[in-house]
Amino acid sequence: MSTDSTITAAPVTLTAGAVTELKKLIDQQEIGADFGLRIGVEGGGCSGMSYILGFDQKKDGDSEYEIEGIRIFMNKAHGLYLAGMEIDFKNGLDARGFTFNNPNATSTCGCGSSFSA
Numbered sequence: 001m002s003t004d005s006t007i008t009a010a011p012v013t014l015t016a017g018a019v020t021e022l023k024k025l026i027d028q029q030e031i032g033a034d035f036g037l038r039i040g041v042e043g044g045g046c047s048g049m050s051y052i053l054g055f056d057q058k059k060d061g062d063s064e065y066e067i068e069g070i071r072i073f074m075n076k077a078h079g080l081y082l083a084g085m086e087i088d089f090k091n092g093l094d095a096r097g098f099t100f101n102n103p104n105a106t107s108t109c110g111c112g113s114s115f116s117a
Contacts, residue, residue, distance in 0.1 A: 010065035010072055011083040012039055018098065019068045021089040026070070031055050036064065036071030039087070040078045049081065051100050080104075 014022070022037060040052035058064060058073050065072040074082065086101040 010067050011074070011079050012067075012072070012085045012087060014067050014070070015086060015088040017089040017091070018087045019070065021091075021098075022070055023068075026055075029055070034058075036073045038073045039082065040075050041081050053087070053098055 025031070035055045035057055038052060038054055038056035041049045042052055043049060056073060059075075061075055061077070062073045063076050063079070065074070081104055082102065084103045088099045088101065090096060090099055
């Protein structure tokens, strides 16, 4: 949901696996209704920028979206780096955790948690 007069679609997507895992975490950790999933970027990591993914409260400068009943908070300035990104959750023998498929990344590190644009 946007606090603006118009509702805009979230610039990122969550796969069914990511939605299932996030809802499980919200229930297990008893995340309050005033919290949402923060998606963003920060400087650092082997490729220059790292992803931010965690539960947080809304801050000044955030856009708010809703995906499958999950509140999403994103700093407006991060949209440039994250537009079109898909977040998935892998639970296999070779990998377990959230993965980021970012079409804006010109290169990524081996672990997939940092990128350059």
